[in-house]
Amino acid sequence: MNDVALSKNGARVLRGFYALVVIFLYAPILVLLVFSFNNAAIPAFPLSGFTLHWYGEFIRNTDLRAALGTSAEIAVLTSVGAVVLGVLSSLALARRVFRGKGAASALLLSPLVIPYVVFGISLLLLFHQLGVGRGTITVVVGHIVITLPYAILVLVPRIEQIDASLEEAAFDLGASRLRAFRSITLPLILPAVLSAFLIAFTTSFDEYAVASFLIGTSPTFPIYLYSALRFPSQLPQVIAVAVVVLVVSLTVVVAAEAGRRIAERRRGLVR
Amino acid sequence: MRQRLLTPSLLGLPLAWLGVFFFAPIVIVAIYSFNVWSLFPGPHGFTFAGWRSVLHSHVYLHLFWKSVQMSLIVSVIIVVLAYPLAYYLALSGTKRKYILLLLLIAPFLTSYLLRVLAWKVILGDSGVINTFLFWTGLRSPDHPISQLLYSRFAVMLVLGYIWLPFVALPIFVTLETLDRRLLEAASDLGASRLRAFLRVTLPLSLPGVAAAFFFVFVPTLGEFVTPSLVGGASGYMYGNQIVDLFNTGFPDWETGSVLALFLIVVVGVLTVVFSRFLQPQQVTAE
Numbered sequence A: 001m002n003d004v005a006l007s008k009n010g011a012r013v014l015r016g017f018y019a020l021v022v023i024f025l026y027a028p029i030l031v032l033l034v035f036s037f038n039n040a041a042i043p044a045f046p047l048s049g050f051t052l053h054w055y056g057e058f059i060r061n062t063d064l065r066a067a068l069g070t071s072a073e074i075a076v077l078t079s080v081g082a083v084v085l086g087v088l089s090s091l092a093l094a095r096r097v098f099r100g101k102g103a104a105s106a107l108l109l110s111p112l113v114i115p116y117v118v119f120g121i122s123l124l125l126l127f128h129q130l131g132v133g134r135g136t137i138t139v140v141v142g143h144i145v146i147t148l149p150y151a152i153l154v155l156v157p158r159i160e161q162i163d164a165s166l167e168e169a170a171f172d173l174g175a176s177r178l179r180a181f182r183s184i185t186l187p188l189i190l191p192a193v194l195s196a197f198l199i200a201f202t203t204s205f206d207e208y209a210v211a212s213f214l215i216g217t218s219p220t221f222p223i224y225l226y227s228a229l230r231f232p233s234q235l236p237q238v239i240a241v242a243v244v245v246l247v248v249s250l251t252v253v254v255a256a257e258a259g260r261r262i263a264e265r266r267r268g269l270v271r
Numbered sequence B: 001m002r003q004r005l006l007t008p009s010l011l012g013l014p015l016a017w018l019g020v021f022f023f024a025p026i027v028i029v030a031i032y033s034f035n036v037w038s039l040f041p042g043p044h045g046f047t048f049a050g051w052r053s054v055l056h057s058h059v060y061l062h063l064f065w066k067s068v069q070m071s072l073i074v075s076v077i078i079v080v081l082a083y084p085l086a087y088y089l090a091l092s093g094t095k096r097k098y099i100l101l102l103l104l105i106a107p108f109l110t111s112y113l114l115r116v117l118a119w120k121v122i123l124g125d126s127g128v129i130n131t132f133l134f135w136t137g138l139r140s141p142d143h144p145i146s147q148l149l150y151s152r153f154a155v156m157l158v159l160g161y162i163w164l165p166f167v168a169l170p171i172f173v174t175l176e177t178l179d180r181r182l183l184e185a186a187s188d189l190g191a192s193r194l195r196a197f198l199r200v201t202l203p204l205s206l207p208g209v210a211a212a213f214f215f216v217f218v219p220t221l222g223e224f225v226t227p228s229l230v231g232g233a234s235g236y237m238y239g240n241q242i243v244d245l246f247n248t249g250f251p252d253w254e255t256g257s258v259l260a261l262f263l264i265v266v267v268g269v270l271t272v273v274f275s276r277f278l279q280p281q282q283v284t285a286e
Helices: A008-036 A053-060 A062-095 A101-112 A116-130 A136-161 A164-172 A177-206 A209-214 A221-228 A232-266 B002-033 B049-056 B058-091 B097-109 B112-123 B128-135 B152-176 B180-188 B193-221 B225-231 B238-247 B253-277
Strands: none
Touching: A008 A232, A008 B058, A008 B097, A008 B112, A008 B152, A053 A062, A053 A232, A062 A101, A062 A136, A062 A177, A062 A221, A062 B002, A101 A136, A101 B002, A116 A136, A116 A209, A116 B002, A116 B238, A116 B253, A136 A177, A136 A209, A136 B002, A164 A177, A177 A232, A209 A221, A221 A232, A221 B112, A232 B097, A232 B112, B002 B253, B049 B058, B049 B253, B058 B097, B058 B152, B058 B193, B058 B238, B097 B152, B112 B128, B112 B152, B112 B225, B152 B193, B152 B225, B180 B193, B193 B253, B225 B238, B238 B253
């Protein structure tokens, strides 16, 4: 069928343009990859030889490993918090009919639009006013706020897809609210819960702006990176870490998306 | 009955969390901006002085306009670039559209700082581009192209690079839900593809375009990380000014709070203006 939206040549031009943009998007990442194996203290041409030295340096760097650990801890606590609050809000938004639902949903999603610099400062002032010391917990508190909307956006459409009569059947058979949730709703929304968890985890793990105002003495990975970027001598090993993190996060993202699609297809609920 | 009791118990905790850790802090910023609370002990009380000095200061307002211009240019350019990409993926009938979309979006889901780092490595005086030019003899090592890094250009390039994948998504969503029968009808009635595009597709996809613009313009307007890493003095943005008022050796929380609240008000107004174009599924790859 000759298409109404695109001529053959049009499609060819757009395909070429798409390819150029993808090259533009991935070339810088490729540059990091190449220079992470380059045997020179400064990333510059000409390339001077292959080495795994920088990866070794990174593995031996205890500060860096500690920062990765701090970030992982914050990201796990954040995702658990965001998923719990997200499931509660999504059940209300997707299942209940109540006055002020539009307003409630707007309030719950409003952290999506706040500039992070402003939010970081606002929380800093709150904790200053309350006399709470800064540390990993204060970062977790902030990260839960900014990741909650993402959790809700992933969970609500999923809960809406589930037939409410399944839960009603459970009640008719004498199950409590909690029991019905645990044995009917939760298993059905599990793929979405996992995506919400992953989105919250990766967002928190990567978040610099809010964390920079709220962290105490032990830096997160992005904060460590940011300060390392100011010392050229550390650049090559930072590049090595960059490559590891980029490859891991790309793999997780692609695997999560593929896994979700397979899981949902197997249940025969989607497309 | 059961339902009525349950809704507050479901929403109570999330709304309380946001109340304490999101809305109350913004109120505190407002209180600081009127100097009712202050970083320094000593006499202070309600005053408009902070607001008056900011609104009369050429420095802050000028910086704000500069940031608006930079974000505006970046947002418009990448929306224009992303439109044909989304159009291709949504309407060309390619079977692999979701895979191609994921390929486009994947960089956005990786580390933000590391993507900035990549450009720092590429653009520096002794960076990849310049040393490549020296090495190939296209340029003498004494005269690197030094405007590449630490410039307004660098900030806009990196911001565009970072947000481009994200922008394609809302446009893709509206184009994908477009009823193709409308295009067939236009074609049957003798409209050329261009005419059908201008009269049908483009107007129907404008909500997605508006949403895409909004989702880039708002975060880049308050941006401070990219300008502080690749902007130098000429790429300094409004967000950097806010950070410096809070973090330097000479903090001025009152002025900083005025600037922060001003930004919240601007973003709030933009959100209300754009709200009819915003749909939840535009920011998730569902």
